[in-house]
Amino acid sequence: MADSVARTAPIARLGLDKLGVVVAALLAIGAASPFALFRANRIVAGDAKLFFEALPAPAAALFAMVVFTTAGVALSKTPARARLATAIVFVIAMAGLLAIAADHLTPPDGRFARVAPATGFWALAFAGSILFADSVVRLKLGPLARLLALALGAAAFALALWSGLWSELSILKEYANRADVFWREAGAHLVLAIGSLAAAMAIGLPLGVLIARKRGLRAPVLNTLNAIQTIPSIALFGILIGPLGWISGHVPGAAALGIHGIGAAPAFLALFLYSLLPMAANTVIGLDQAPRDVVDAADGMGMTSRQRLFSVEVPLALPVILTGVRIVLVQNIGMATIAALIGGGGFGVFVFAGLGQTAPDLILLGALPTVLLAFAAAIVLDATIELVTGARP
Amino acid sequence: MIAIEGLTKTYGSEIAVDNVSMVVEGGALTVIVGASGAGKSTLMRMVNRLVEPTSGRVLIDGEDAAGLPVHELRRRIGYVIQNHGLFPHRTVAQNIATVPTLLGWDRRRIAARVEELLQLFQLDPTTFAGRHPHELSGGQQQRVGVARALAAEPKLLLMDEPFGALDPLVRAKAQDDLKAIQRQLSTTIILVTHDMEEATRLGDRIAVMDGGKLIQYAPPAEILVHPATPFVAALIGVGDRPFRLLSLETVAQVVEPGEAEGKPIAADADLRDVLAELLWSRRAAAPVAGRDGRLIGRVTLARLIERAGTPT
Numbered sequence: 001m002a003d004s005v006a007r008t009a010p011i012a013r014l015g016l017d018k019l020g021v022v023v024a025a026l027l028a029i030g031a032a033s034p035f036a037l038f039r040a041n042r043i044v045a046g047d048a049k050l051f052f053e054a055l056p057a058p059a060a061a062l063f064a065m066v067v068f069t070t071a072g073v074a075l076s077k078t079p080a081r082a083r084l085a086t087a088i089v090f091v092i093a094m095a096g097l098l099a100i101a102a103d104h105l106t107p108p109d110g111r112f113a114r115v116a117p118a119t120g121f122w123a124l125a126f127a128g129s130i131l132f133a134d135s136v137v138r139l140k141l142g143p144l145a146r147l148l149a150l151a152l153g154a155a156a157f158a159l160a161l162w163s164g165l166w167s168e169l170s171i172l173k174e175y176a177n178r179a180d181v182f183w184r185e186a187g188a189h190l191v192l193a194i195g196s197l198a199a200a201m202a203i204g205l206p207l208g209v210l211i212a213r214k215r216g217l218r219a220p221v222l223n224t225l226n227a228i229q230t231i232p233s234i235a236l237f238g239i240l241i242g243p244l245g246w247i248s249g250h251v252p253g254a255a256a257l258g259i260h261g262i263g264a265a266p267a268f269l270a271l272f273l274y275s276l277l278p279m280a281a282n283t284v285i286g287l288d289q290a291p292r293d294v295v296d297a298a299d300g301m302g303m304t305s306r307q308r309l310f311s312v313e314v315p316l317a318l319p320v321i322l323t324g325v326r327i328v329l330v331q332n333i334g335m336a337t338i339a340a341l342i343g344g345g346g347f348g349v350f351v352f353a354g355l356g357q358t359a360p361d362l363i364l365l366g367a368l369p370t371v372l373l374a375f376a377a378a379i380v381l382d383a384t385i386e387l388v389t390g391a392r393p
Numbered sequence: 394m395i396a397i398e399g400l401t402k403t404y405g406s407e408i409a410v411d412n413v414s415m416v417v418e419g420g421a422l423t424v425i426v427g428a429s430g431a432g433k434s435t436l437m438r439m440v441n442r443l444v445e446p447t448s449g450r451v452l453i454d455g456e457d458a459a460g461l462p463v464h465e466l467r468r469r470i471g472y473v474i475q476n477h478g479l480f481p482h483r484t485v486a487q488n489i490a491t492v493p494t495l496l497g498w499d500r501r502r503i504a505a506r507v508e509e510l511l512q513l514f515q516l517d518p519t520t521f522a523g524r525h526p527h528e529l530s531g532g533q534q535q536r537v538g539v540a541r542a543l544a545a546e547p548k549l550l551l552m553d554e555p556f557g558a559l560d561p562l563v564r565a566k567a568q569d570d571l572k573a574i575q576r577q578l579s580t581t582i583i584l585v586t587h588d589m590e591e592a593t594r595l596g597d598r599i600a601v602m603d604g605g606k607l608i609q610y611a612p613p614a615e616i617l618v619h620p621a622t623p624f625v626a627a628l629i630g631v632g633d634r635p636f637r638l639l640s641l642e643t644v645a646q647v648v649e650p651g652e653a654e655g656k657p658i659a660a661d662a663d664l665r666d667v668l669a670e671l672l673w674s675r676r677a678a679a680p681v682a683g684r685d686g687r688l689i690g691r692v693t694l695a696r697l698i699e700r701a702g703t704p705t
Contacts, residue, residue: 297472298480300467302468
């Protein structure tokens with residue numbers, strides 16, 4: 001007994017949860033840092049408020065209690081269900097408290113006043129999401145349960161937005177001023193990210209199959225795609241201006257299709273080119289992984305090479321190919337932000353406009369949806385991969 | 394009947410199979426045996442053209458195998474490999490249905506055939522049809538592999554080290570089952586192994602290969618008694634020779650009138666097992682019982698000793 005106690009890590013010896021220590025530390029930092037930022041208008045420097053300044057007294061007391069309890073649960077060795085429940089309560093409480101802070105700090109006639117979450121809030125949100133993600137992992141939720149959880153979370157978030165809970169927050173004031181543009185750019189962002197993924201699948205999958213069959217082509221093709229990946233996106237946009245501009249001017253109908261040296265076309269093309277490597281490489285790796293004797297059996301039983309590909313090799317490679325799709329989709333959702341630099345639209349429009357106007361809230365209006373979208377895409381594809389692999393070892 | 398005529402396969406300057414000619418009788422189980430690299434798998438894979446011969450030809454019932462589209466040829470020939478090669482993403486039933494599906498059988502006929510084969514291989518359809526290969530034991534996987542190869546009722550079955558991945562107890566049972574099923578279906582089987590014990594146990598005829606050449610092609614008893622070259626003798630193992638010879642015969646073939654003490658021996662036991670039993674129970678003779686349990690005579694140690702040496 002004494003031996004085993006002596007050998008365990010110091011944290012465990014105290015009966016503490018290792019990850020809980022990190023969460024608690026983040027909670028402490030978050031609570032000690034400014035909770036909200038008050039500004040008289042959207043571009044002046046802000047006035048950071050600690051939680052007891054940002055919140056009315058009863059809410060501040062609630063804040064302290066919630067943070068303290070959550071830290072306690074995170075630190076002690078509590079069951080995963082209790083940790084998950086705590087994380088959910090914590091996130092809901094912080095969402096509500098942020099709304100209260102916005103109401104509390106905004107003066108009655110403060111049409112131009114802005115209240116935004118400050119470093120403390122983000123640290124707390126980070127702590128909450130770590131606790132949440134960790135307890136979900138510990139609960140070993142199945143893929144369908146994870147999809148359901150995502151749907152519930154998204155619905156709750158949408159409901160909170162729709163109910164006007166956070167309407168006093170600066171980011172939503174930015175949104176309210178440009179709701180039309182927001183949804184237009186959201187559409188453009190999705191078209192860029194998902195459209196370029198679809199194009200990359202249409203070209204990358206057959207290319208992967210081809211270089212899996214013709215070993216001699218493998219190195220040149222993969223090296224070329226690899227070289228494309230190393231070109232910085234802005235440089236790639238620059239490279240594409242010339243050829244696309246020429247096509248726009250010389251190929252009949254190209255300009256009518258929206259192909260120009262700048263705009264959505266080069267952004268789409270750049271995202272597509274970046275996506276080719278993960279698609280093709282994962283297809284090759286997946287196909288290579290098919291066990292030799294399985295392929296030999298398929299041949300020996302008289303499958304044609306097409307039958308072998310579609311009924312044996314591709315199904316066996318599917319999890320790896322889907323991993324490629326996941327990489328590409330998450331990467332494209334993030335990278336589509338850059339498209340705004342050359343007039344390609346997307347959430348990047350707000351990010352770059354915000355940078356130009358030194359309006360942090362506007363930057364967030366572009367950045368937050370991008371992050372949430374990438375996060376949701378990762379969860380959906382991970383669950384899909386698990387569902388596809390489910391029946392196998 | 395399979396006629397192999399002057400089959401040669403070269404890879405660059407390396408000769409994998411060197412001018413092999415042999416005739417495999419219809420309904421016989423022929424074992425190709427040799428060390429690894431002897432060319433036995435390559436020879437077998439030229440029959441269903443997984444390897445295309447450099448020269449020579451294979452006639453299946455008089456028809457040149459090279460004359461058919463390769464997929465049609467292979468769908469007519471059963472194929473079993475060492476690690477079974479079951480499709481991991483398909484159920485047992487779907488695996489077995491592979492070739493019938495490729496041949497476009499209708500659904501009902503396929504289902505009936507799958508059920509029949511599962512019964513034949515002692516795999517309860519309700520339990521096993523819906524399972525995936527990774528949920529089966531090694532022995533069960535092996536049986537599914539053979540069932541899959543037999544699904545479209547091929548006249549010829551090629552087996553490449555089919556029992557190689559099994560542990561000894563399961564292997565002996567699988568070998569017995571194969572022999573029984575072969576007698577029942579009278580399928581022509583060509584089986585490749587490196588194990589001479591397996592070859593003498595299963596083969597109606599044994600083809601010994603070394604360095605790409607066919608060294609000797611004869612029934613097991615002849616191989617044991619008259620090995621063509623020192624290599625064949627070495628492959629048999631001089632020390633095991635008498636016992637292997639004994640294992641080819643059953644008690645029924647040496648039973649003589651008379652009585653003996655002790656526990657009776659079954660008439661279909663092989664002589665090697667009988668010798669072991671007599672030595673172990675310190676008896677010079679044992680009574681022999683027929684299938685119905687009645688005593689039909691006796692077997693003596695002297696007679697076994699006589700059968701264990703070279704015929705003089």
